[in-house]
Amino acid sequence: MIPEVGRLKRIRLPRVFDEVLPNGLRTVIVRRPGAPLVEMRLRIPMPATTAGEEARRDLLTRTLKSGTSRRSEVDIAARLQEIGGSLGVGTDEDGLYLEGSALSRRMGDLLDLVVEILTDATFPDSSVWTERARLAQEVVLARAQPEVVAGEELRKRFFGRHPYGLGLPSPSGLRRVTSGRLQTLYDDLVRPGGAVMVLVGDLRPAAEAERVADAMRRWRRKRRPLPVPKPSAPRPRPMLVVHRPGSRQTNIRLGGLAPGSGAKVFPAFELANLIFGGYFSSRLVVNLREDKGFTYNPASRIHHAVAASTITISAEVRSEVTGAALVETMYELGRIVSTPPEATELEEARRYRIGTLAIGTHTQAGFADTLGALLSRGL
Incomplete structure (x- = not known):
């Protein structure tokens, strides 16, 4: 016999250390002991405004960890393994995000590596060429999937020419992206003004805040990106049918x-x-x-x-x-x-x-994800 579900327990929210650094980076730190780990989430506002910029932004995401003036892509991976850490890079309609974790005692090493990538990425030609070809092929394959076509058409109905309606980059647009163009985009848009960093884990917030401030002072680009404009309400339009012969x-x-x-x-x-x-x-x-x-x-x-x-x-x-x-x-x-x-x-x-x-918020990673998403939307 299945027992009755008990009363809902009130979710207790932890104390949050919240500070904006001189370079414009907002740091939000939460002590969440348990596993001897710290989860990091960093969101950098970098909305695409044109199809060409969308292609460059997607490739920048793929190649951001491909090397710095001090380390190759292999060296970066080896360093992450050495400190018991991980670091991923992604993008959405509003910008760039980095997700990482490390052992609590090696969090300073992860921060140093993140700052190095944010201030000294080099985008080697070989990595750009490889990722450009791979992403172009992925786009072609994705556009052969009916769910992708349906999603893109709906976004166009939602947003029209608004940046949120851009969808996937075109293979031809990707082929025009060079290492130099990525470097220009990186210098212009990867900056701390308006960015939000979240740290959650087995740490002391005040001490960790000092460590973050010390590491991030090397990231000096202060100019904030222009905000994304509010889209207009979509106009009522007839039903759209996209014919795909042979679909079952x-x-x-x-x-x-x-x-x-x-x-x-x-x-x-x-x-x-x-x-x-x-x-x-x-x-x-x-x-x-x-x-x-x-x-x-x-x-x-x-x-x-x-x-x-x-x-x-x-x-x-x-x-x-x-x-x-x-x-x-x-x-x-x-x-x-x-x-x-x-x-x-x-x-x-x-x-x-x-x-x-x-x-979803029970683990350190889940809490960091939730907090980062809320903060990125101004909540």
């Missing part, structure tokens, strides 16, 4: 702008989304999967960026039931906006969200 299923995407995570209405909106299609016990899953058998896992997801938040409803269905699946999706949308949810639905969604937040 239809990739359905619907969506629009959503309240930001700092809006007063967002908690209610998030619970409504969960009830509608945001988790496996949602109405959309019960209707399209359990009752009709149209699809395996329909979903409704909220995505937050700095300048806008969106909601996307997605389903992959057999081609012959496309119309019926759209009718049922519209029915569920009408039901969620016109009639209040049952008390049990609301309580289950609330428990699910609180539970996933508690689980």
Whole structure:
């Protein structure tokens, strides 16, 4: 017999050390003992404004760790292994991010390596050529996937010519990127003004803050990037059909702008989304999967960026039931906006969200991810 679920426990938030350094870098440090590790998250605002800049930014992400004037790519990897650390680089619509970790006693070594990469990256020609060819091939393969095509077309509907509507870079644009162009982009945009660094782990916040300030004083580019403009609300337009001969299923995407995570209405909106299609016990899953058998896992997801938040409803269905699946999706949308949810639905969604937040922030890495994402959106 399965026991009853107990009362929800209140999540206790730790104390946060928050400081802005003279170079403009904001440092947020949280003591979270347990494993003798420290997790680092660094987000640098670097939004792309043109398709060409998008290509350069994606390649910069791939080659940022390819070498400095002191170390080769192999040397950087060996140094990370020596200090028991890791360091990854990625990008999203709002900029560049670095994610790393190290043993607590070697955190100073990781910070020194990060500063070296942020101030002295060299972008060797051989690495740029290799990553340029690899990324161009990945783009060609991605654009052959129906879910990628559907996602790109929906973003164009959301944002039009706004930077968030750029999508994947073109192979031809990637081929025009050189080491010199990457170096120019790096010098112009990889700067501390407006950047946020989060450290979470087995550390002493005051002492760690001094260590960060000492290491980061070498990162001197102070100018902040221009903020991303708010996009206009998308105009109502006819349904778009992208014909792919030979496809045996239809990739359905619907969506629009959503309240930001700092809006007063967002908690209610998030619970409504969960009830509608945001988790496996949602109405959309019960209707399209359990009752009709149209699809395996329909979903409704909220995505937050700095300048806008969106909601996307997605389903992959057999081609012959496309119309019926759209009718049922519209029915569920009408039901969620016109009639209040049952008390049990609301309580289950609330428990699910609180539970996933508690689980997601239980580890040092999960807490650092959550805190970094919130801070990057100004929360």
